[in-house]
Amino acid sequence: MEWFSNLNVVLQALLATLFTYGVTALGAGTVFFFKTINRKILDGMLGFAGGVMIAASFWSLLEPSIAMAKSMGMIPWVPAVVGFLTGGFFLRLVDKILPHLHIEYNIKDAEGPKTGWQRSVLLVLAITIHNIPEGLAVGVGFGAVAAGIPGAGMAGAMALALGIGLQNFPEGAAVSIPLRRDGMSRGKAFWYGQLSGLVEPVAGVLGAALVFYIQPILPYALSFAAGAMIFVVAEEVIPESQREGNEHISTLGLMLGFALMMALDVGLG
Template sequence: MTDMAPVLSYFVDWTPIERAFAAGLVSWSGSALGASVVFFTARVYQRFLDVVLGFAGGVMLAASFWSLLHPAIELSTDYGSWRWFPASAGILIGTLFLHIVDEVLPRLQLPAPGKEALGPPSHLRRTTLLILAITIHNIPEGLALGIVFGAGGNDHSPVSLAAAIGLMGGIAFHNLPEGMAVALPLRREGWSSLRSFVFGQLSAAVEPVAAVIGAAAALTTRAVLPYAMGFAASAMLYVVVREVIPETQASGHPVAATMGIMLGFLLMMALSVSLE
């Protein structure tokens, strides 16, 4: 085993469902850690938020390939020269699903809660829409996490436990600015620090449940696994392209945000390759 042996040893004897649930709790803790900033301040510099969110976006981009798409293609050798098809079909289905969700439900793009809601008209408050938006996008992230850990429980799966843990860390890190993006506006509106923290971290409470559902689905049959992994990858790609990159580039610090994206991508790539 690699240098990750002390970490991996805690997970080796667990079932895929147990690993997925634990991973969902870890990713949830990222939102809790981000939301805890309200105990120290009501504001965070936008440049810092852009860099952190960009870094998280880069991590998710790399994880979508090395933890999801590449293993999905390796699982599709029976398709011959069409082995790209299951992952591609999963991406298209996932993208269509997320697009429909965005069109049906009002939302706020992250991490700028002061903007007007997008999608259909709504009488909900902006903070309510922000919580709703992040909660909805945490569901496919939790599913992606569960699918990766569930895939590792299949016989002859190319998904390593180290890659799954890498994805878990990437999503947890991505949840840091999300927790801030919910808790800080609530604190500025006059909510108490404790109440702002509770609602800030609550948006990621769906991830452990979604992770268990994703793991259970991945364990059902090997034939659908590449499609499920493509679907999970679409969640990562969609959030980064639709939300993370536009917001980090529009807040006045495009160079710093871009450097964050590149550093996050390089770090996740290095970890994914070195821990195989």
């Protein structure tokens, strides 16, 4: 992958997040083969996604944030704590101001300001909120490598992109299949499913450019992405995966996802 390492950091982040978006589209593409998905399978997949996000938050974001802060002469825990809490508060603010609908919920359960938007739009917005910190995390990872920050490596950044991509598959399916079950055509359901992942390349490019050109914010940017991802897992992914009583299956999925992401990051990082 030497050719990839020689690319501009913004282009690296763009290609990496186009991959993560592509896996979202691949997951949404399952609607062409299935009209419904077994709830146990969906909950296991959601648990897996949550496990990947938790592991990535520590191994790929918080741990490097602490190490980089130390190498920059900062108090190591300050950027990690400040960025982490800010990321969570930011997602909470987005939740408050942007109408959205959790997976499998009825339109009357929509969160945020009252709106007349269709269920499909609200579902896409919910997954889009998930994908903002994921794209940002990948972009910041590549920005750290390009900036020459100690502890940041190309293999680790690519492992993060791979892990985020893997957990995007169930998210794409979780949008398109419920819409198909509601009577939407396969093509339209796929369109909405893949649309939820388009924010990742945008967030990835912005994250990479920002930390490359303003390096002192890098530890804060890493921990910000971690806090935002943990907020999503605790607020939405885990509760949704256990809503139908499949706690053991979703928990097993979470542990498998965590173990896989940890192995990827430690093994390749």
